[in-house]
Amino acid sequence: MNIKNYIDYRAVKKLKIYEGKVVIRPLTKNDLAQTIKWLKDPEVNKFLTNDFNKLTLEQETGWLKEMNGSLIDFVFAIDDKKSKKYIGNCGIHKVNWENKTCEFGIVIGDKNYWEKKFGSDAIKAAIKFAFDKLNLLKIKLYVYEYNTRAINAYKKHGFEVKEILIKDHLYKNFYWNTLVMEIKKE
Numbered sequence: 001m002n003i004k005n006y007i008d009y010r011a012v013k014k015l016k017i018y019e020g021k022v023v024i025r026p027l028t029k030n031d032l033a034q035t036i037k038w039l040k041d042p043e044v045n046k047f048l049t050n051d052f053n054k055l056t057l058e059q060e061t062g063w064l065k066e067m068n069g070s071l072i073d074f075v076f077a078i079d080d081k082k083s084k085k086y087i088g089n090c091g092i093h094k095v096n097w098e099n100k101t102c103e104f105g106i107v108i109g110d111k112n113y114w115e116k117k118f119g120s121d122a123i124k125a126a127i128k129f130a131f132d133k134l135n136l137l138k139i140k141l142y143v144y145e146y147n148t149r150a151i152n153a154y155k156k157h158g159f160e161v162k163e164i165l166i167k168d169h170l171y172k173n174f175y176w177n178t179l180v181m182e183i184k185k186e
């Protein structure tokens, strides 16, 4: 039987997952104005795979609608559990139900929350979601070689470097490697 038959999409899209200092919860329209500010911040954007400089609220609203209707994408807001403050986003994307694989992305957009373990807890929550709620077996991600903080955070939570895409990312007039990292369910 196809795995799709086991997933109650409406239910999983409404899930909140509590992990350490964070809760990951469904991203809403009300979050998007803040999301856009973060995505446009050069200090944040330099770590992301898209240039969001010209992104509008209308486009982002359209993207969220697409994500909410998608059977292969699951997007979350990350909140500080204690203060309930919205601090970032994460998502499970490109789910391949046959191979039980997906791709992961994260951004702690509020820089005051960097390096305080909020990212680590959100990564743990997303891994739980992918493995325990979606029954996937492998998570893949892409990270630039200059993003040592993210690389260390991913390694700490069990991701391993599987491939290096040599000099494929242009940033500040220099081509950088992209690391492809993966974690498998134990």
Ligand SMILES: CC(C)(COP(=O)(O)OP(=O)(O)OC[C@H]1O[C@@H](n2cnc3c(N)ncnc32)[C@H](O)[C@@H]1OP(=O)(O)O)[C@@H](O)C(=O)NCCC(=O)NCCS
Pocket: 044, 047, 048, 106, 107, 108, 109, 113, 114, 115, 116, 117, 118, 119, 120, 121, 142, 143, 144, 147, 148, 149, 150, 152, 153, 156
């Ligand atoms: C990458 C990111 C998710 C990490 O989350 P974080 O909350 O800032 O990091 P954490 O406090 O959880 O730290 C996790 C680990 O990263 C490493 N780390 C933290 N600060 C670091 C730094 N300045 N340099 C290198 N490694 C660092 C440490 O190994 C740390 O674990 P440890 O302190 O227990 O040893 C977050 O910083 C972020 O979203 N950054 C901007 C966007 C981004 O880079 N997204 C990822 C794109 S692939």
